[in-house]
Amino acid sequence: MTGNKKGIVTVIGGSGFIGSHVADHLSAAGFQVRIYDWVDSPWKQPGQEMIIGDLLDLDRLDQAISGSQAVYNFAALADLNQALDKPIETVKINVLGNVHALEACKKHNVKRYVYASTVYVYSREGGFYRCSKQAGEHYVEEYQRVFNLDYTILRYGSLYGPRADDGNGLLRIVRRAMETGKVSYEGSSDSLREYIHVEDAAKASVVALGNDFRNQSVVLTGQEPMRVSDLLKMLAEILGIPDKVEFIEKELIGHYVRTPYAYQPRLGRKYVPPLHVDLGQGLLQLIDEVRIEQSNSQGNPIDNEDS
Numbered sequence: 001m002t003g004n005k006k007g008i009v010t011v012i013g014g015s016g017f018i019g020s021h022v023a024d025h026l027s028a029a030g031f032q033v034r035i036y037d038w039v040d041s042p043w044k045q046p047g048q049e050m051i052i053g054d055l056l057d058l059d060r061l062d063q064a065i066s067g068s069q070a071v072y073n074f075a076a077l078a079d080l081n082q083a084l085d086k087p088i089e090t091v092k093i094n095v096l097g098n099v100h101a102l103e104a105c106k107k108h109n110v111k112r113y114v115y116a117s118t119v120y121v122y123s124r125e126g127g128f129y130r131c132s133k134q135a136g137e138h139y140v141e142e143y144q145r146v147f148n149l150d151y152t153i154l155r156y157g158s159l160y161g162p163r164a165d166d167g168n169g170l171l172r173i174v175r176r177a178m179e180t181g182k183v184s185y186e187g188s189s190d191s192l193r194e195y196i197h198v199e200d201a202a203k204a205s206v207v208a209l210g211n212d213f214r215n216q217s218v219v220l221t222g223q224e225p226m227r228v229s230d231l232l233k234m235l236a237e238i239l240g241i242p243d244k245v246e247f248i249e250k251e252l253i254g255h256y257v258r259t260p261y262a263y264q265p266r267l268g269r270k271y272v273p274p275l276h277v278d279l280g281q282g283l284l285q286l287i288d289e290v291r292i293e294q295s296n297s298q299g300n301p302i303d304n305e306d307s
Contacts, residue, residue, distance in 0.1 A: 010034045010064050012055070012101060013074030015041035017164050018116065018156065021202035022072060023048060029206055036064035037075070043163065055097025058104075065104040070112040070209060073101050076132075079167040080120075083129035094132035095139070102143045112209060113151045115140045119221060121155060137217070144215055152213045154205055157221030161198035161282060162289055170195065174235065174283070175290050183236045184246040185228060194222035195231070197277035204271050219270040226279070238283055 009026050013019040014035030020043040027033050027045055034049040035041050044050055053060030055075050065071055076094050077083055083090045098115070105113050120126030121133045143149045160170040177183040201220050208218055229247060236245045 007069040008032045009070045010068040011072045019074035025206045072114040074116045084127045087128045098136045117155045153217040158193045158195045182244040186248045191228040192225045196222040200276045
């Protein structure tokens with residue numbers, strides 16, 4: 001499927017963090033990209049089509065999916081803490097909205113439905129967000145069984161990089177460190193994460209349109225598990241404050257410590273990109289982005305020597 005220069009691919013949630021990067025890589029691969037989101041994308045490239053709407057607007061959603069050979073669904077209430085406080089809204093967006101998209105894909109004979117899920121999906125953690133994504137995966141699999149709508153499920157790990165919003169954990173850590181001069185983290189000192197740069201995840205998400213990934217669940221995480229404490233030390237050294245690392249021991253409801261896996265009724269194949277962004281270089285990029293953001297908010301010119 002990859003490389004068809006005439007095919008339309010609709011990216012639901014294409015104005016967001018991972019969705020906008022995937023839209024860019026789809027364009028680079030020669031697809032005609034149509035972005036569907038409730039806000040205009042600030043990263044929309046020339047040649048990409050933008051349709052404003054949400055998953056509960058059936059007419060607009062139908063318009064966005066009509067004529068598409070593949071559809072990605074990144075639209076979700078994805079913040080674990082928000083989902084804990086908004087179970088009904090989480091169901092409306094993450095479950096009902098997903099079924100609306102599946103129905104439109106069935107109607108328009110879409111060849112591949114790519115569903116953005118999470119490594120939390122079959123864990124004991126993740127709260128209502130995990131519940132909604134688990135239900136979403138079941139609906140995707142059942143639509144294939146009943147209506148022959150082929151799919152690829154992408155289970156993302158700890159994403160970081162440009163265009164992240166306030167819901168991104170690593171961005172919050174970097175921003176707080178640059179504001180306070182101290183690298184701090186609330187959670188368990190035993191926490192492990194497999195960080196993956198958003199560019200690596202986006203490239204892999206386009207590769208996943210290949211036939212090898214048809215009707216498969218694919219795990220997209222970092223190369224190796226890393227202790228959050230080691231990440232904090234790395235960040236502190238990069239910022240020049242190696243003695244300013246603070247771990248606040250706290251149990252966070254819904255967040256896993258060592259691994260998100262508990263039981264796995266549908267196994268996910270982990271895809272490892274042949275080339276990937278080094279975590280240290282990725283942190284430098286993230287620091288530069290926060291520095292530019294802070295400079296712009298203060299109305300000060302950027303000091304290039306510090307960038």
